[in-house]
Amino acid sequence: MDENVVIYLVSDSSIDTAEHVAAIAASRFGANISQIKKFPYVGDKNQIDEIAIDASNNKNSLIIHTMVVDELKKHLLKKAQQFNLRIVDVMGPIMDAIEGTTGIPPSDLFFPKRKLDEDYFKKMDAIEFAVKHDDGKDANGILLADVVILGVSRTSKTPLCMYLAHKYIKAANFPLVPEVDPPRELFEIDHNRIFGLMINIDNLVEIRKERLKSLGLDSKAVYAAKDRIIKELNYAKEVMQRLDCTVIDVTNKAVEETASIILNKINKGGL
Amino acid sequence: MDENVVIYLVSDSSIDTAEHVAAIAASRFGANISQIKKFPYVGDKNQIDEIAIDASNNKNSLIIHTMVVDELKKHLLKKAQQFNLRIVDVMGPIMDAIEGTTGIPPSDLFFPKRKLDEDYFKKMDAIEFAVKHDDGKDANGILLADVVILGVSRTSKTPLCMYLAHKYIKAANFPLVPEVDPPRELFEIDHNRIFGLMINIDNLVEIRKERLKSLGLDSKAVYAAKDRIIKELNYAKEVMQRLDCTVIDVTNKAVEETASIILNKINKGGL
Structure with missing residues (x-):
């Protein structure tokens, strides 16, 4: 055989x-x-x-x-x-x-076209929103977004926002770096709309080393140094505590899985 | 019942x-x-x-x-x-x-984790690439992309690039406007990697009117005026002819459908 x-x-x-x-x-x-x-x-x-x-x-x-x-x-x-x-x-x-x-046979007709069109454009809008408000490009996005994603570099903020957009959710993301104060808009919105991503230190060291390699850079750069990463994660944790936002551990989680936690939470919260 | x-x-x-x-x-x-x-x-x-x-x-x-x-x-x-x-x-x-x-039962084990990880990070990279090279943000993207998408405003360039990213394709998009010369990088790459989006005039008028409405703007603005749209589409057509790129009519097409045409074409071309 x-x-x-x-x-x-x-x-x-x-x-x-x-x-x-x-x-x-x-x-x-x-x-x-x-x-x-x-x-x-x-x-x-x-x-x-x-x-x-x-x-x-x-x-x-x-x-x-x-x-x-x-x-x-x-x-x-x-x-x-x-x-x-x-x-x-x-x-x-x-x-x-x-x-x-x-007891009813399926219709030969599809779902009303109008509804499909609406969903379609809603999804397109959500994708464009996510692109426009990626990586802290525009703090105004924080006020307009359905959810705001926070995290240090390489915690999959961008792919997560794109995935949420496919579920019609307007998501903005904002990077956390010890050297830059978080925008004041974060403290003006409902903390239930904010999600902070945390990750295991050693995993992040590995992910950043791989990233540097793929960019043809020296993997010993400070970006992938354990000390630096500990400092960044501690700072991120502290900001998330101040914001009293939901914290999700994304270590070994697929983007779909993280998104599913967020979707469950905001659906329950009636956002 | x-x-x-x-x-x-x-x-x-x-x-x-x-x-x-x-x-x-x-x-x-x-x-x-x-x-x-x-x-x-x-x-x-x-x-x-x-x-x-x-x-x-x-x-x-x-x-x-x-x-x-x-x-x-x-x-x-x-x-x-x-x-x-x-x-x-x-x-x-x-x-x-x-x-x-x-004649072989399914394995209790999943596909080797390594392969999954590689695919996963490849997809994340493609998504980040698309975000970074959206809307003509960086002409360098034209040289680095697997495919380049061209079109006038509201031809679904961004969602198309995001969808392609989910298929591991690095796509950059560039808006065509009569007032701005297309970047010279477009003329330096293989024309088989460039895809121009065209759309029916009246459909685009409607889509732009809806867009203006959703932004709370006057739908009579020049952005949605038929004369202006004819001018833009003629200009886009002329650029696409000069580039000798593939032109796809996206009128009433879902993003998946347009992406499927592109994927077929580049798979055949062995890109």
Whole structure:
């Protein structure tokens, strides 16, 4: 039995969902997945035919699809049967479960376009907000933001704010450095909207050394020196205490995980 | 039969995948989904018990889960059976299909941590790069970027670059305005790395009017005037022709869709 699988991700819209699912599968099967081929925005039957022919040329193909347009979905299933291809429908079981509960079949229409547009522009705005108020660029952002993120350098403030923007949250971030006083705006807003990021000292030493290396700089610079990092973290802790903000330990946490803590907290707080 | 479903999203890691799936389902069932409750990073059996009890209090609950830790997954299934709850396993069919093809059961271990870390920091770097080189902030970014995005105001350059960053692509963006000469760096790089965004005139008029409104400004400002927009778009077109870059019409396209065109093109080009 050949142990290598070629995964085909097929969707009539974005393949983000299929990609997420394939990434989780790959994390458990690792080396046995030799290739992932991506086919987003598949819009006609000819494209489906080409994908099926391509997949039939591989000994171990697996098609993972998130098709929702009925005609295209049916054509894909027909082709898979014709070429004897293994195929998994990511959305099918969920759609069936909802239909089974409500007794109502899914609409052929999508969610009202208006709502989608609103969400879309809300997300774009939140992303632009995060970019504009990254790295303490504009203290005014503190007053306008849904949440403000504080932390020393290399605590993933920027990626965190971007991730929050994808969840429609306007996030501004502000770096903490012992040599610069925190802006007074921080003391004017509700402390429940402020989140301070802390991190284990040794981890931060390693992260900063890697950063210096990737920039082609000497990893012995003061930026990555343990003494300096202890001083910075102590200062950051002291500022966070003065602000009485929520402190999150981000050591070994993925950005999604930190974001999830923040989202839970502000949802409960009704922000 | 009660037509309203409460969806429970449960995962032992991020619920992004479950959320994607729920969003697609919601787009077909719309009003029949009355609430979506989210439980990311579920790490112990007590939490699962609480979720099951909560779900059993709703008449029409549906649990959508992406659990991969075997012990937790089994406990969730046991609880669902006990309370007679409808439950959908997003990952199960895919894991089974891969196992069926390879004859190899999934590993209890995740993908080597090292690889995950590398991907993680690569993504963080790409996001920081996009933020740093947003909106023509630094012409040097043009030389360092994997791709450069050009377009007039409100063609979604920033969100596009952020989305590309999530796909590990370092993208810089540069606004085109008739009054400012495009930086010479644009003419020094491979034109296959440059992408120009174009948009339908009337759509852009509407988008800019909305923008002005959302900023509390008069929507009759020159920024949203048709004459001005025609002038800007003509100028942009002319610059794109001089650069001989790929031009993408973003009218009514989602950012993911535009990104997908770019990713296909640079993957083929072997960038």
